[in-house]
Amino acid sequence: MGFVVGINIAISLRLTGFAASIPLAPLRKFYPLHWWCVGLIVLSGIGLLLAYPAKALTNPVFYVKLLALTMALLISRYFQNFLAQADTAATHNRLIVKLAFLTFLLWIITITGGRFLAYTNSVLLASRFF
Amino acid sequence: MIELLLQFSQSIGIYQFMHSTWGWPVIESLHFIGLCLLFGTVGVFDLRMLGMGKAIPLIELHKLVPIGVAGYLLNVVTGTMFLSSAPDQYLYNPAVQSKFLFMLLAGINMLLFYATTAAATRATPAHASAPTRARFIAAVSLACWCAVIICGRLITYYRPPYHWCAWC
Numbered sequence: 001m002g003f004v005v006g007i008n009i010a011i012s013l014r015l016t017g018f019a020a021s022i023p024l025a026p027l028r029k030f031y032p033l034h035w036w037c038v039g040l041i042v043l044s045g046i047g048l049l050l051a052y053p054a055k056a057l058t059n060p061v062f063y064v065k066l067l068a069l070t071m072a073l074l075i076s077r078y079f080q081n082f083l084a085q086a087d088t089a090a091t092h093n094r095l096i097v098k099l100a101f102l103t104f105l106l107w108i109i110t111i112t113g114g115r116f117l118a119y120t121n122s123v124l125l126a127s128r129f130f
Numbered sequence: 131m132i133e134l135l136l137q138f139s140q141s142i143g144i145y146q147f148m149h150s151t152w153g154w155p156v157i158e159s160l161h162f163i164g165l166c167l168l169f170g171t172v173g174v175f176d177l178r179m180l181g182m183g184k185a186i187p188l189i190e191l192h193k194l195v196p197i198g199v200a201g202y203l204l205n206v207v208t209g210t211m212f213l214s215s216a217p218d219q220y221l222y223n224p225a226v227q228s229k230f231l232f233m234l235l236a237g238i239n240m241l242l243f244y245a246t247t248a249a250a251t252r253a254t255p256a257h258a259s260a261p262t263r264a265r266f267i268a269a270v271s272l273a274c275w276c277a278v279i280i281c282g283r284l285i286t287y288y289r290p291p292y293h294w295c296a297w298c
Contacts (some may be wrong), residue, residue, distance in 0.1 A: 002279050006170030010194055013171075019193035023256075026185035030174060033182070111166070112159040119155045 065113030167201025
């Protein structure tokens, strides 16, 4: 998760105009590692979900986290395509700047949602329903 | 030590806030956000030193590092809030001790970088490899910060008094 959020933060910072002298196109080289780490968090997430399915599936915070994570990853994919054709002048693309700020918000929701999951569950085991 | 930390946290209201309904998860979230700021900026700089995204001049990527420093400061503040609110759970916890050890190593590694290699690294142009010493320092830095994250996650599973610790 550290690599996924970290790489996204670094790229989004640049896309908002921070450190504008960093060339845009080479930043896409960090995406392969990013997607490998996404694979790891999906696998570990499925493992945690299988271990305590009722705990997550009965908690609305889980769905908020999942939605924020999915949106953040879709924007990452969009940024990756954008960087493949980008030059420095493209920083002024308003949509990209707005999406970069939205990315910060989505990662904050994902992280906060993840931490709050441990404190907001009302059901621990599915056996409660049988 | 425990008494001193508890006195400190109670005297300025940290203890009361942390033991309120949402105190702990709010500060945990901020701690993780700080970690991501640190890892996202310093980690990306380390990856470039190791050869990823070679078309980016290192001196340009170094401009992200102040954001990482801000993340680190956020973590020092939030970490102090954890430590002073439940010192017995942290001071005698082998995962915390290991985390501090790796933070110390990362700090020494960073000092070594700025004392010996930073100037040559900053001068590395685009498409060139960082000096060998810088690459070694980058690998140590990434390994240390990964270990810090892992130890941080393990803290809750090694609560005292059930586990070994160095000074209890």
